[in-house]
Amino acid sequence: MDMNVPKKKLSLKEKYSHMTRGLDWEPSYQSKDDVYPYAKYEGIKIHDWDKWEDPFRLTMDAYWKYQAEKERKLYAIIDAYAQNNGHLSVTDARYINTVKLFLTGVSPLEYMAHRGFAHVGRQLPGAGPRVACLMQSIDEIRHAQTQVHSLSNYNKYYNGLHDFRHMHDRVWYLSVPKSFFDDAITAGPFEFMVAIGFSFEYVLTNLLFVPFVSGAAYNGDMGAMTFGFSAQSDEARHMTLGLEVIKFMLEQDPDNLPIVQRWIDKWAWRGTRVLTLVAMMMDYMLPKRIMSWKEAWEVYFEENGGALFKDLARYGITMPKCIEDITKEKEHLSHQAWATFYNYGAAAAFHTWTPDEDEMNWLSEKYPDSFDKYYRPRLEYWRDEAAKGNRFYNKTLPMLCQVCQIPMLFTEPGDPTKICYREAQYKDDKYHFCSDHCKEIFEHEPEKYIQSWLPVHQIYQGNCFPEGTDPTAEGFDPLAAVLAYYHMNFGRDNLDFEGSEDQKNFDAWRGVATSND
Amino acid sequence: MSNVFLALQANEETRAIIEAITEDNPHAVVHPSPAMVKIDAEGSLTVRRETIEALIGRSFDLQELHINLISLSGHIDETDDELTLHWNA
Numbered sequence: 001m002d003m004n005v006p007k008k009k010l011s012l013k014e015k016y017s018h019m020t021r022g023l024d025w026e027p028s029y030q031s032k033d034d035v036y037p038y039a040k041y042e043g044i045k046i047h048d049w050d051k052w053e054d055p056f057r058l059t060m061d062a063y064w065k066y067q068a069e070k071e072r073k074l075y076a077i078i079d080a081y082a083q084n085n086g087h088l089s090v091t092d093a094r095y096i097n098t099v100k101l102f103l104t105g106v107s108p109l110e111y112m113a114h115r116g117f118a119h120v121g122r123q124l125p126g127a128g129p130r131v132a133c134l135m136q137s138i139d140e141i142r143h144a145q146t147q148v149h150s151l152s153n154y155n156k157y158y159n160g161l162h163d164f165r166h167m168h169d170r171v172w173y174l175s176v177p178k179s180f181f182d183d184a185i186t187a188g189p190f191e192f193m194v195a196i197g198f199s200f201e202y203v204l205t206n207l208l209f210v211p212f213v214s215g216a217a218y219n220g221d222m223g224a225m226t227f228g229f230s231a232q233s234d235e236a237r238h239m240t241l242g243l244e245v246i247k248f249m250l251e252q253d254p255d256n257l258p259i260v261q262r263w264i265d266k267w268a269w270r271g272t273r274v275l276t277l278v279a280m281m282m283d284y285m286l287p288k289r290i291m292s293w294k295e296a297w298e299v300y301f302e303e304n305g306g307a308l309f310k311d312l313a314r315y316g317i318t319m320p321k322c323i324e325d326i327t328k329e330k331e332h333l334s335h336q337a338w339a340t341f342y343n344y345g346a347a348a349a350f351h352t353w354t355p356d357e358d359e360m361n362w363l364s365e366k367y368p369d370s371f372d373k374y375y376r377p378r379l380e381y382w383r384d385e386a387a388k389g390n391r392f393y394n395k396t397l398p399m400l401c402q403v404c405q406i407p408m409l410f411t412e413p414g415d416p417t418k419i420c421y422r423e424a425q426y427k428d429d430k431y432h433f434c435s436d437h438c439k440e441i442f443e444h445e446p447e448k449y450i451q452s453w454l455p456v457h458q459i460y461q462g463n464c465f466p467e468g469t470d471p472t473a474e475g476f477d478p479l480a481a482v483l484a485y486y487h488m489n490f491g492r493d494n495l496d497f498e499g500s501e502d503q504k505n506f507d508a509w510r511g512v513a514t515s516n517d
Numbered sequence: 518m519s520n521v522f523l524a525l526q527a528n529e530e531t532r533a534i535i536e537a538i539t540e541d542n543p544h545a546v547v548h549p550s551p552a553m554v555k556i557d558a559e560g561s562l563t564v565r566r567e568t569i570e571a572l573i574g575r576s577f578d579l580q581e582l583h584i585n586l587i588s589l590s591g592h593i594d595e596t597d598d599e600l601t602l603h604w605n606a
Binding site: 304 | 519520567581586588592593597605
């Protein structure tokens with residue numbers, strides 16, 4: 001970078017101190033509790049907000065300078081990628097389905113993170129964390145915007161990207177990431193910081209961004225690679241904030257430990273459940289694979305998360321209990337998720353397919369203990385049936401977990417042949433769960449989770465049809481009505497990749513791009 | 518002692534930074550992957566401003582690292598001259 005660095009007048013430490021302290025004031029005609037109404041009800045005790053320190057010591061002036069530099073780099077590449085028909089340089093058109101999943105499932109969460117950090121930045125009484133939350137809030141809206149800008153280029157050519165915001169609030173599988181974030185943002189400010197700042201940003205974000213961004217790079221998607229890296233460059237700061245907030249709470253008062261531990265246990269599980277979508281993307285949706293989900297989990301959770309929890313042990317924090325089950329699940333997660341999307345390929349805004357022979361061999365190699373035994377035969381059966389003209393589409397709706405909202409697709413820890421079901425009675429109703437951990441989360445806060453907007457329940461209650469639909473009319477087609485409500489175009493956005501408009505167009509355009517015809 | 522790590526985009530700006538890190542941290546292990554580099558180091562890892570400046574031939578503000586940083590782990594301590602990542606256990 002060609003940047004002239006002027007001689008500094010203040011050291012980094014002095015500058016940080018001047019730019020983050022003494023900016024607030026003691027209210028005189030309102031009580032502090034009225035100014036910060038959410039600061040105490042979660043039970044977290046803070047005695048001295050000035051003990052808060054951002055280890056990067058980033059101040060607003062430096063923030064703007066470096067963010068502007070990132071934006072200039074990003075938009076230069078987005079423009080070049082679009083001007084150069086970059087979309088035709090991806091490995092094959094199946095790759096674009098990962099982009100569809102990202103735009104509909106992840107980008108709206110960036111926007112919610114922006115809102116969440118703006119809210120928390122307002123509600124935390126200390127000036128240091130308020131500055132850090134402000135920066136993160138601005139980062140997150142930047143991520144939402146740059147993702148929408150980068151991916152809008154694909155919307156000019158491919159199906160399923162035309163109404164991502166509308167879909168995010170309605171589509172059955174998108175309720176999984178949406179409800180995750182809604183859950184976090186409706187918690188108190190300290191729980192939000194543990195949920196998103198620590199559990200998601202620190203412990204799990206590497207599993208989302210590093211494989212996704214490396215995957216984009218491997219598959220020739222310079223646009224996604226660039227926004228990914230640009231977003232990720234903010235992520236290191238977010239992770240630092242997440243870790244800082246945990247240390248800060250634990251150092252402030254010993255009574256905070258059990259509250260923080262419960263949140264870590266809850267959000268490690270909630271976050272990992274959401275990452276099911278990433279597991280499936282890595283193992284099944286990237287035409288050129290980077291690493292398996294299992295390998296990514298081992299590097300970024302077991303190794304790195306292990307080091308983190310070992311370090312936090314001095315505060316009395318222990319590894320979340322759910323990790324034992326997640327470790328068992330890593331052999332199965334992606335296969336079970338992809339099978340579910342293959343089943344429901346008529347109701348998804350992206351295409352599904354069976355892996356080809358080479359890809360199945362890769363999966364066997366990466367999952368020697370599970371793939372051939374449990375998953376390959378089923379995929380081969382579906383592939384052979386599809387070749388005979390019997391592509392299988394499941395038309396009955398699945399039962400959903402009340403907490404994570406994922407269809408009951410997971411198996412018992414330790415027995416991959418048996419679906420895991422749990423249930424609980426609360427007041428007059430029975431509730432269903434995918435696991436002991438989701439059940440436990442529900443039982444601790446039932447009044448929150450009985451309000452879940454579960455897509456399957458909503459469809460059965462008649463709330464997911466376009467206005468004016470008469471479900472009692474002769475020949476009523478519920479799937480068609482639900483897709484219309486989702487703004488999905490039947491036959492274009494959904495169904496198998498084989499024979500899709502995306503497949504045909506990509507082949508035709510790439511042919512034009514590489515020949516003189 | 519656990520590993521800390523620093524992941525950087527692989528580009529013209531980080532070439533010298535990575536070189537400086539390996540020079541200052543002989544125990545660090547560099548793992549290149551598509552478009553990025555992950556540097557693992559047992560216990561701690563230090564990025565020194567002066568080493569980078571000697572390699573690039575201009576003054577360098579350690580906060581410029583933010584432009585090309587992808588991810589990291591460990592506790593951070595940053596001053597004008599050094600950025601250190603470390604675990605306490």
